[in-house]
Amino acid sequence: MIKISKKTNLLEHESYKYELHDTKKPNLFEDMFSYKQIPKVTFNHRLVPKSMPENIYITDTTFRDGQQAITPYTVEQMKTIFKFMSKLGGKKGIIRQTEFFVYSDKDRRAIKECQDLGLEFPEITTWIRASKEDFKLVKDIGLKETGILVSCSDYHIFNKMNMSRKQVLDKYLGTVKDAFDAGIIPRCHLEDITRADFYGFVVPFVNELTELSKQAGIPVKIRACDTMGYGVPYTEVSLPRSVAGLIYGLQYYTDMPSEMIEWHGHNDFYMGVANATTAWLYGASAVNCSLLGIGERTGNVPLEAMVFQYASLKGTLDGMDTTVITDIADYYKKVIGYQIPPMTPFVGEYFNVTRAGIHADGINKDERIYNIFDTKKFLNRPVGVMLTNASGLAGIAYWINQHFKLDGENAIDKRDPLCVKIKELIDTQFAEGRQTAMTDKEIIEFINKIDPDRFSIKQ
Numbered sequence: 001m002i003k004i005s006k007k008t009n010l011l012e013h014e015s016y017k018y019e020l021h022d023t024k025k026p027n028l029f030e031d032m033f034s035y036k037q038i039p040k041v042t043f044n045h046r047l048v049p050k051s052m053p054e055n056i057y058i059t060d061t062t063f064r065d066g067q068q069a070i071t072p073y074t075v076e077q078m079k080t081i082f083k084f085m086s087k088l089g090g091k092k093g094i095i096r097q098t099e100f101f102v103y104s105d106k107d108r109r110a111i112k113e114c115q116d117l118g119l120e121f122p123e124i125t126t127w128i129r130a131s132k133e134d135f136k137l138v139k140d141i142g143l144k145e146t147g148i149l150v151s152c153s154d155y156h157i158f159n160k161m162n163m164s165r166k167q168v169l170d171k172y173l174g175t176v177k178d179a180f181d182a183g184i185i186p187r188c189h190l191e192d193i194t195r196a197d198f199y200g201f202v203v204p205f206v207n208e209l210t211e212l213s214k215q216a217g218i219p220v221k222i223r224a225c226d227t228m229g230y231g232v233p234y235t236e237v238s239l240p241r242s243v244a245g246l247i248y249g250l251q252y253y254t255d256m257p258s259e260m261i262e263w264h265g266h267n268d269f270y271m272g273v274a275n276a277t278t279a280w281l282y283g284a285s286a287v288n289c290s291l292l293g294i295g296e297r298t299g300n301v302p303l304e305a306m307v308f309q310y311a312s313l314k315g316t317l318d319g320m321d322t323t324v325i326t327d328i329a330d331y332y333k334k335v336i337g338y339q340i341p342p343m344t345p346f347v348g349e350y351f352n353v354t355r356a357g358i359h360a361d362g363i364n365k366d367e368r369i370y371n372i373f374d375t376k377k378f379l380n381r382p383v384g385v386m387l388t389n390a391s392g393l394a395g396i397a398y399w400i401n402q403h404f405k406l407d408g409e410n411a412i413d414k415r416d417p418l419c420v421k422i423k424e425l426i427d428t429q430f431a432e433g434r435q436t437a438m439t440d441k442e443i444i445e446f447i448n449k450i451d452p453d454r455f456s457i458k459q
Contacts, residue, residue: 057096062303194226264287
């Protein structure tokens with residue numbers, strides 16, 4: 001049958017209605033996911049149209065997936081992080097939601113204290129086991145939405161749950177009905193979707209969910225979970241590894257609108273950020289992240305990364321306060337005691353620090369040459385240099401000018417005798433076998449030794 005598509009406003013053949021393929025044997029895609037070989041990326045050369053929603057958002061799993069990979073937060077820490085998150089997301093609530101556990105007294109106290117802050121965003125949601133008792137618990141706390149685990153690959157259906165696809169489908173639908181009966185919006189976490197039979201299980205399942213949603217008059221959300229990080233962002237890739245194909249298919253072959261679709265990725269193959277961005281581009285309204293990327297195994301998509309991806313795609317930060325990212329990083333290091341790898345983009349100690357003299361020389365002339373953007377403006381992190389025997393006179397001059405806030409006519413040149421003498425002292429130390437960069441305290445001691453009255457500072 002040919003009719004006008006509500007999605008594209010073009011004449012199209014009515015999409016095929018996929019039915020559950022209740023196979024007797026699991027489809028493990030073993031030619032693609034051979035355990036004794038690196039997983040293969042196969043191509044089908046089918047183009048998928050981009051269709052980024054008008055409104056895109058970031059959701060957070062710091063207190064759920066993130067907390068599974070770190071020493072559990074205290075109530076006060078969760079409250080502080082929640083406030084940071086709200087300030088970072090801005091008044092428009094670009095960081096739209098964050099999810100908590102609800103099982104311990106501590107988690108419930110954290111939810112209550114965050115609720116009492118009266119902040120509009122991020123909205124507090126939960127993640128629970130699929131039981132009537134848990135739905136009642138969510139409702140009693142006063143929350144409108146919860147995540148529910150609905151594993152969808154045959155690895156889970158056959159090999160973990162020891163059930164058939166039909167049995168699992170019926171179980172999941174019963175659980176969603178319980179959520180609707182409790183007046184709760186279910187967010188169905190399609191675990192391991194990048195190893196699932198998309199047309200044989202995922203699409204029929206989501207179609208059943210949308211039908212139940214219509215009957216109940218309550219929305220249902222889909223979180224497409226790339227649990228093992230197998231998704232890839234390239235175009236024309238075969239399912240189930242194609243992020244674009246999965247997101248497009250969820251819209252085209254089901255009645256699931258983009259505002260109800262969310263992507264949750266892991267970083268096992270370093271594709272986390274690229275996959276999340278691709279999910280936005282091809283129709284998912286939300287991408288699920290955790291602060292600093294902390295999460296299971298290699299971690300989740302770093303929330304701070306998607307803040308900048310958002311600005312890159314939309315051409316605006318839409319009120320997000322990115323300087324809070326540095327506050328968050330400092331809090332994790334100084335209060336929580338989490339060690340952020342120093343080269344980590346945006347939050348690592350050395351992410352915008354150079355040791356090379358030729359780089360420092362370029363930064364002296366125009367910092368845009370070797371800095372990604374105005375990191376002082378957006379992150380309250382001016383460009384830095386660390387001094388070694390490779391830093392050269394330019395690096396020393398830059399360090400002095402930055403440390404003492406010298407600019408214009410007051411800035412010193414790399415040919416200044418002070419720079420020359422400091423370089424001699426540094427070169428001597430490295431000639432004697434030093435391996436580490438000079439500390440700020442050591443450079444101040446050199447300055448006080450060479451020209452103690454130059455800056456009227458004793459340290």
